[in-house]
Amino acid sequence: MQNNSYTALVVKEASPNNYTREIETKTIKELPQGDLLIRVHYSSLNYKDALSASGNRGVTRHYPHVPGIDGAGVVEESSSIDFSPGDQVIATGFDLGMNVSGGYGQYIRIPAGWALHCPQHLSLRESMIYGTAGFTAAQSVNKLVSHPVLPEQGKILISGATGGVGSIAVSIMAKLGYSITAVSGKPEASDFLTKLGAAEIISRQQASDSSGKPLLKEKWAGAIDTVGGEILATTIKSTAYGGLVTCCGNVASPELPLSVYPFILRGVSLLGIDSAKCPIHIRQKIWQKLAGAWKIENLDSLATECRLPELSGIIEKMLQGRQTGRVIVNLL
Ligand SMILES: NC(=O)c1ccc[n+]([C@@H]2O[C@H](COP(=O)([O-])OP(=O)(O)OC[C@H]3O[C@@H](n4cnc5c(N)ncnc54)[C@H](OP(=O)(O)O)[C@@H]3O)[C@@H](O)[C@H]2O)c1
Missing domain, CATH: 3.90.180.10 (Medium-chain alcohol dehydrogenases, catalytic domain)
Known part of the structure; x- marks a missing residue:
């Protein structure tokens, strides 16, 4: 009652x-x-x-x-x-x-x-450890895996790595065998990120290039960006030929200071992620993965x-x- x-x-x-x-x-x-x-x-x-x-x-x-x-x-x-x-x-x-x-x-x-x-094998409490952040991270992972960006193609950059979306993205991608470079503004959280599976941690400054160059050295096979702004622009300019970058957040900035060159000279793709209006049949598939093959130990x-x-x-x-x-x- x-x-x-x-x-x-x-x-x-x-x-x-x-x-x-x-x-x-x-x-x-x-x-x-x-x-x-x-x-x-x-x-x-x-x-x-x-x-x-x-x-x-x-x-x-x-x-x-x-x-x-x-x-x-x-x-x-x-x-x-x-x-x-x-x-x-x-x-x-x-x-x-x-x-x-x-x-x-x-x-x-x-x-x-x-x-x-x-889903089976997921408690209500666990479902909220994921929550919208985990669902968004999993949607981003799904885009990279489906593109496909394969683990043997190289490193994956994940920004806002200690945040909700970032930390779950690091965990799932590491579980799937990818080599993760985490971008974080919290030097004290390096143990936390290493335990989640990050192979390398760089600062926000290292992830931001303000030179204005249209293209930078190719470093990443793919990336999950949660912050936007100059970090996202730098990531796209540093993504290798044919790579994919997902974009879901704007905690750093909603701006994207960029030219078209990464797209037209390197075939880089930028994919937007929305969790709020995502159709229910896609939600069901993603939540099954979060409860099953992608479940973080x-x-x-x-x-x-x-x-x-x-x-x-x-x-x-x-x-x-x-x-x-x-x-x-x-x-x-
Ligand atoms: N599109 C969607 O459907 C969707 C769904 C969920 C979330 N989002 C968006 O994704 C973003 C992250 O959400 P969240 O829930 O993970 O938030 P969160 O837990 O607050 O994490 C954000 C992380 O970003 C980093 N950060 C904070 N301020 C920054 C700055 N000025 N410059 C660079 N990095 C900064 C920090 O990580 P470090 O200290 O490790 O750098 C912070 O922990 C938000 O913009 C949110 O609105 C979008």
Whole structure:
């Protein structure tokens, strides 16, 4: 029997451009319409959540708001033939936690098309260690593997390597036998990255070339970029003939200072990754890989677990680029 009230982290605009985060009691009837009422067991922290939780109107248009673009839990009510009460489900992306009350509340109500059954061999907790970050990393890996960029072709560069997307990308690619060069701004995290499987670690400065040259020495068979800006431009200019670079993030910059030469003289490809609107049939395939052949053995070592009251401080740390690995939120 469900309770009518539940706890959530609510972000409010206290005064113009001044946002507060408070733990509040809310009622289920305040949730939007939807096919599935889900009791959230775990959520996670992604960069987009940190933006939503700090009043970024490009992510969340209206406040007060409950962020959390990820939620994993158990269906309590369903009007969909695809789900029954008691089913364990994962919901990531779409408008969850952006403009629809998200996973930083113990309940969410969403369209059935936003949920998928939690795969066998993956717990709800493990699914949130991956979360949107892991799903995005796996989509990026999938593009490289399918291109194909093969392990014997050379090194793979992964930027923002200690972050959520980066750390999971390093782990999966190392598991698949690729030689990884990690770009990180945290010299103190070199043990962490080596344990994940990085063969080499370089600084953000080493990964950025400001000479303005249109092409640089070919160093990478492929790359997974999570930061954008000059690091992404330098990566593309340094990618070997026929290589592939994926691009998913903009923590460094949304700009891409580049000419067309890497594309037209070296046949380099740049592929964009979107996790929010990714169609459900692709999601299902990627999550099966995350639960199966690509499952990271030491998945737990990537995550720090917190509860709602601790989340606000960790959000600030993420906004300053100081967070390492994944953060999961326990809502049990
Ligand atoms: N397209 C999509 O669907 C999608 C999905 C998920 C995430 N994203 C995007 O991917 C990016 C990473 O997300 P995340 O959840 O992994 O965030 P995160 O956990 O905060 O990781 C970002 C990492 O980037 C590095 N970094 C931070 N500031 C930087 C700067 N100014 N210059 C260069 N590197 C910097 C840091 O790693 P080091 O200290 O190791 O360098 C940081 O840990 C974000 O832009 C996010 O919005 C996009």
